[in-house]
Amino acid sequence: MAASFAAAGFFPKTNTPIKPAKNSFLDKPDVISLNSVPKPNKSDTKSSMKAQAQTLPKINGTNPGVKLPFENVLLEEPPEKMSSPFQTTSSKTFYNALPDWSVLLAAMMSYVFLAAEKQFTLSDWKPKRPEMLADAFGFGRMIQDGSVFRQTFPIRSYEIGADRTASIETLMNHLQETALNHVKIAGLLGDGFGATPEMSKRNLIWVVSRIQLLVEHYPSWGDVVEVDTWVGASGKNGMRRDWHVRDYKSGQTILRATSVWVMMNKETRRLAKMPEEVRAEIGPYFIERLAIRAEDAKKLPKAEKKDSSERFVREGLTPKWGDLDVNQHVNNVKYIGWILESAPISILEKHELASMTLEYRKECGRDSVLQSLTSVSSSADCTGEDGVRCEHLLKLESGSEIVKGYTEWRPKRIEEGNAGAFSGQSA
Amino acid sequence: MLRSHVAVPSGAAASPQFRRPSNAWRGPTVVTCTARSGRASVSSCSVTKEMEVAHLTDSEGARGEPTLGERLRLGSLLEDGLSYKESFVIRCYEVGVNKTATVETIANLLQEVGCNHAQSVGFSTDGFATTTTMRKLHLIWVTNRMHIEIYKYPAWGDVVEIETWCQSEGRIGTRRDWIIKDLSNGEVIGRATSKWVMMHQDTRKLQRVSDEVRDEYLVFCPRTPRFSFPEEDNASLKKIPKLDEPTENSRLGLVPRRADLDMNQHVNNVTYIGWVLESMPQDIIGTHELETITLEYRRECQHDDSVDSLTSAEFEGASENGSSNGVALSMQNPQHQFLHLLRLSGTGLEINRGRTVWRKLKGKKEKL
Numbered sequence: 001m002a003a004s005f006a007a008a009g010f011f012p013k014t015n016t017p018i019k020p021a022k023n024s025f026l027d028k029p030d031v032i033s034l035n036s037v038p039k040p041n042k043s044d045t046k047s048s049m050k051a052q053a054q055t056l057p058k059i060n061g062t063n064p065g066v067k068l069p070f071e072n073v074l075l076e077e078p079p080e081k082m083s084s085p086f087q088t089t090s091s092k093t094f095y096n097a098l099p100d101w102s103v104l105l106a107a108m109m110s111y112v113f114l115a116a117e118k119q120f121t122l123s124d125w126k127p128k129r130p131e132m133l134a135d136a137f138g139f140g141r142m143i144q145d146g147s148v149f150r151q152t153f154p155i156r157s158y159e160i161g162a163d164r165t166a167s168i169e170t171l172m173n174h175l176q177e178t179a180l181n182h183v184k185i186a187g188l189l190g191d192g193f194g195a196t197p198e199m200s201k202r203n204l205i206w207v208v209s210r211i212q213l214l215v216e217h218y219p220s221w222g223d224v225v226e227v228d229t230w231v232g233a234s235g236k237n238g239m240r241r242d243w244h245v246r247d248y249k250s251g252q253t254i255l256r257a258t259s260v261w262v263m264m265n266k267e268t269r270r271l272a273k274m275p276e277e278v279r280a281e282i283g284p285y286f287i288e289r290l291a292i293r294a295e296d297a298k299k300l301p302k303a304e305k306k307d308s309s310e311r312f313v314r315e316g317l318t319p320k321w322g323d324l325d326v327n328q329h330v331n332n333v334k335y336i337g338w339i340l341e342s343a344p345i346s347i348l349e350k351h352e353l354a355s356m357t358l359e360y361r362k363e364c365g366r367d368s369v370l371q372s373l374t375s376v377s378s379s380a381d382c383t384g385e386d387g388v389r390c391e392h393l394l395k396l397e398s399g400s401e402i403v404k405g406y407t408e409w410r411p412k413r414i415e416e417g418n419a420g421a422f423s424g425q426s427a
Numbered sequence: 428m429l430r431s432h433v434a435v436p437s438g439a440a441a442s443p444q445f446r447r448p449s450n451a452w453r454g455p456t457v458v459t460c461t462a463r464s465g466r467a468s469v470s471s472c473s474v475t476k477e478m479e480v481a482h483l484t485d486s487e488g489a490r491g492e493p494t495l496g497e498r499l500r501l502g503s504l505l506e507d508g509l510s511y512k513e514s515f516v517i518r519c520y521e522v523g524v525n526k527t528a529t530v531e532t533i534a535n536l537l538q539e540v541g542c543n544h545a546q547s548v549g550f551s552t553d554g555f556a557t558t559t560t561m562r563k564l565h566l567i568w569v570t571n572r573m574h575i576e577i578y579k580y581p582a583w584g585d586v587v588e589i590e591t592w593c594q595s596e597g598r599i600g601t602r603r604d605w606i607i608k609d610l611s612n613g614e615v616i617g618r619a620t621s622k623w624v625m626m627h628q629d630t631r632k633l634q635r636v637s638d639e640v641r642d643e644y645l646v647f648c649p650r651t652p653r654f655s656f657p658e659e660d661n662a663s664l665k666k667i668p669k670l671d672e673p674t675e676n677s678r679l680g681l682v683p684r685r686a687d688l689d690m691n692q693h694v695n696n697v698t699y700i701g702w703v704l705e706s707m708p709q710d711i712i713g714t715h716e717l718e719t720i721t722l723e724y725r726r727e728c729q730h731d732d733s734v735d736s737l738t739s740a741e742f743e744g745a746s747e748n749g750s751s752n753g754v755a756l757s758m759q760n761p762q763h764q765f766l767h768l769l770r771l772s773g774t775g776l777e778i779n780r781g782r783t784v785w786r787k788l789k790g791k792k793e794k795l
Contacts, residue, residue, distance in 0.1 A: 139516065139584070157542045158535040158695065162688040169686055173520040180519045184584075316680075321712060322531050322701050324524050331520060337686045348685065 140181045147287050148230045149182035152248050155223045163412065165218035168340075168353050171225075171255060172213075172333045175243050178227045198277040203266045206239065208332065212300050212357045213257035214292060217247070224248035232286045234260045237274040239282070242291035256291040300357055301389060301406035309377035314342035315397070317370040329363050335403045339392045342372035343407075347388055351409035354387070359404040362396075369397045386411045502543050509649045510592035511544035514610055517581045525788065527580035530704075530717050534575065534697040537605050537619055540589045548647050558643040565628040566640070570621060570696055571600060574656075574663035574721045577617040579609070586610040594648040599635050600624045601644075604655035618655040620663050631727075667723050667780045670768045674737040678705040680772055681734045694728045703767045703781045706736040711763055715785035722781045726771075733772035741766045741782065 140151030153174050161167035199205065219225050226248040234240040239261045245254040263272045292300070323334045335358070340348065364370065373393045392405035502513025515536050523529035557567060581587050588610045593603040600622050607617035625634045656663045687698040699722060704712070728734060741764045767781035 156535070156539045158538055158689070158697065160689070162685060162692050167686060173518070176520055177518045320701050321704055322523060322529055325520075325522075333520065337684055341684060 140178060140185060142185060143228075147285070148228050148289075149178060149185065150226060150228045151178045151181055152224055152226045153177075155219050155221055155225065157221055160221050163349070163352070165220050165352075166223075166225075168215070168356070169333050169336055171215070171218075171245065172336060174225065174227050174245065175229070175257060176331075176333060178229045178243065179241060182229050196278055196281045198275060198281055199263070202272075202275060204263045204272055204275075204278070205266050206261045207264045208360050209238070209260050209262050210357065210359050211257060211259040211332075212292065212297075212355075213255055214296060214299055214355045215255040215353055216253050217255075218352060219247060219254055225254055230287055230289060231282075232288055232290075233283075237272075238262045239286075242289065244291045256296070258291050299408070300355055301408045302357060303391070303406065309375040309391075310344075312342045312344055312374045312376070314338075314372040317341065317372060319364070319366050319368065321366075324366060329365055330368070332360070335360075335394055336405075338370060338372050339374075339394055339403065339405050339407075342374040342392070343390060344374070344376065347376065347390070347409055350412060351386075351388060352412045353407055354410045355408045357406045361401045361403060364396065364402050368402075370402065371395055371397055502540065502547070504544075504547055505590075508548075509647065510590055511540065511547060512588060512590040513540045513543055514586055514588045515539075517583055517585050517587065519583050522583045524713075525580070525716055527582050527716070528585075530575065530577065530720060531697050531700055533577060533580075533607070533617060534573075534700055536587070536589060537575070537591070537607075538696065540591050540605065541603055544591050544593075558640055560637070560639045560643055561625070564634075566625045566634055567628050568601075568623045569626045570724050571624050572622040572721070572723050573619070573696070574621070574719070575617065575619040576656075576662070576719045577607075577717065579614070579616040580716060581609065581616065587616065592649055592653060593644070594652060595636065595641055595645065596622060599633065601636065604653070606655050620655050662719055662784075663721065665721070665782070667721060667782050668766065669777075669780065670737055670739050670766050672737070674706075674739040674768075676706045676708050676738040677735060678702075679735045681705060681736055683728065683730050683732070683734075685730075688730055692730065694730065696724075699724075699728075699769060699779055702734055702736045702769055703738075703779075703783070706738040706767070707765065707783070708738070711765075711785055715763060715787050717783055718786045719784040720781065721783075722779050724779045725777045726779070728769075728771070728778050734778060735770050735772050737768045737770070738765050740764065 140149055142148070143150050151174075155166050155170070159166050159170040159173075161170075224247070226246050228244045228246075230242055232240040232242065241259045241261065243255075243257045245256070246252060247254055263274055263278075264270065265272050317338050319330045319334070323330050325331045336356075339358075371394070373395070375391045377389050377391075388409040390405075390407045390409070392403075392407065393401060394403040394405070395401045502511065504511050517528045517532065521528050521532035521535075523532075561567070586609075588608045589605055590608075591603060591605045593601055596602040603621050603623065605617075605619040606615060607619070608614060609616050625636055625640070626632065627634055681702050683694045683698060687694055689695040700720065703720070703722070704717075763785040765783045765785070767783065769778040769781070770776060771778060
């Protein structure tokens with residue numbers, strides 16, 4: 001179910017206790033240099049051995065013999081307090097330092113992060129001054145002393161949907177990409193499930209159980225979005241990952257999202273409590289900042305008593321090859337497309353998705369045949385008078401529920417820019 | 428034929444812009460290019476600080492860091508203005524079961540860079556990339572043929588650099604070519620070429636490319652023919668025969684999803700690739716990767732159509748009907764080759780024909 005999303009767990013990979021003290025190795029800006037880290041511990045599998053052997057991170061799988069044009073990409077303009085320039089030789093992308101995707105297990109290099117716990121609410125957030133070229137290729141970087149990860153995405157033409165704005169699938173793909181890159185850039189990318197060493201020892205993996213998002217504005221072709229993501233605690237046994245997406249140029253919020261992850265035993269497929277050892281690994285990285293504050297959380301749709309509402313069904317949905325992730329499970333984001341398949345076209349054409357809650361129940365793979373059901377109700381307390389509220393269910397034809405969803409829609413705003421072409425210079 | 432917004436550059440901007448190298452775009456004299464909302468227009472040079480939209484402006488001078496800016500330029504016309512280059516990072520959700528970018532991702536990127544090329548030389552940004560004359564005459568570009576060869580698939584986090592250009596092809600068409608390189612080492616990892624024809628938007632009838640239109644875009648094309656497949660008798664030219672039925676494999680009743688529609692409410696070109704692959708035999712898909720795909724577009728598909736996808740193995744010079752001795756013959760041929768057909772479910776009318784060539788994935792045993 002959440003194979004791809006699950007890697008969004010964010011865990012250190014070291015046995016050395018992480019000191020939340022400030023300025024522990026703050027002579028470097030947010031992207032951590034390889035040189036300053038302790039070696040990874042040996043209790044891991046062969047991948048860490050491989051990783052240790054790779055002192056020179058590779059780009060695109062090859063060792064760069066010469067300085068490549070975009071090596072500096074990972075650098076970001078150091079915040080004011082940092083003085084020394086970042087050493088470029090070790091700042092190469094380590095994404096491709098791993099020779100084989102399938103042997104990615106707990107991190108090859110451990111980093112000591114500065115992970116002070118901070119109380120953030122959105123109102124405290126001040127946009128930084130414009131980043132320079134550091135994130136040109138969109139690899140993303142750590143900000144705020146390593147507690148938040150930021151990445152920008154230009155909206156590409158094929159990410160635009162039939163209504164001429166970025167589709168919700170595009171936006172959710174960005175969330176997924178930043179989650180994985182966050183884990184990667186922290187050197188914590190696990191075996192695709194984002195498991196920490198302590199979790200792997202116990203055959204535990206992360207699975208997403210719920211995602212909620214509030215969309216304020218949909219970007220158009222050519223816009224650039226900036227995504228911030230971070231993690232926090234969720235109850236005693238879960239983890240929360242939040243995102244805040246803004247228009248890069250204007251700073252206007254595009255969407256805010258929060259997700260809840262729980263631990264599951266890979267073999268038995270049963271939910272598990274968080275072992276103390278895992279808590280020790282990941283706890284220091286949790287911050288309390290919330291993407292969706294309490295007052296906004298009221299806008300999130302949830303289950304409601306269905307009286308008389310129209311129902312729509314779409315049957316015989318099957319995953320295509322392109323829908324599967326590296327684990328041959330259907331990518332999380334594809335579910336949204338299917339959920340919306342049964343939404344009546346009259347809603348899709350005139351409304352845009354304002355908020356959504358998704359509850360993931362079960363995973364499905366290539367051979368599944370699904371049904372998508374939608375119940376529509378226009379209740380008075382929707383967003384605005386013309387708002388529409390829907391309840392969705394994606395289930396196997398054999399009966400098991402895969403995803404339950406609740407959506408709220410608002411009438412589309414006609415924006416000048418969306419009409420494209422002949423609108424000339426638009427805002 | 429399909430309408431698509433990947434098309435040929437048109438000379439919406441007057442040619443004097445191109446005397447200088449890519450710096451030319453910084454002049455405010457570019458006339459008719461249309462800006463999309465939120466995006467820097469080519470007529471303003473000082474707007475963008477962000478690299479991500481730098482394919483419209485040369486970042487040189489915009490930030491005072493020429494070296495980095497030049498090197499990190501994501502997409503821009505090359506110095507002579509005759510081709511366009513852009514780099515892309517492969518994102519995690521663009522990677523498929525083989526842990527490498529899917530062919531749909533590659534096709535999407537080709538489409539994107541084609542769009543951006545068109546946009547950078549000042550074409551319409553409504554998705555049709557038409558010249559001024561074309562718009563007057565209600566003409567649009569449609570894809571006729573597409574041929575993609577991939578030698579090495581990029582993985583998540585890799586950066587690919589795609590260069591694209593276009594030129595006229597015969598009397599009725601134009602072609603757009605691409606070269607895909609791995610940015611880290613300059614290795615060519617793929618090539619592609621496509622052929623386009625003009626069609627009247629309303630009558631859907633084909634039209635010859637008039638000299639007027641041709642002049643509008645010729646200024647942006649290489650002066651001497653340049654092909655991504657320069658070799659003679661290359662695979663991109665091979666005819667694709669119609670499949671004999673019954674075919675070995677089929678997948679019926681494929682329907683466009685809303686996500687398959689492009690911004691002009693037509694089934695996106697790339698969706699057809701996904702449909703073609705749907706009827707590939709499972710054992711090939713699991714153990715091989717697509718090396719070449721050629722598609723001939725014959726008819727458009729509307730959002731409410733239902734499509735059948737048919738596949739049969741193809742054997743060079745051997746029996747036309749690939750069904751009976753398929754397995755025995757294919758074992759001798761390490762590169763598997765297939766013919767495809769997409770047709771409307773109800774009427775059986777052809778939507779497109781295709782050919783794919785597959786090579787074995789390293790380390791995978793072939794299932795018999």
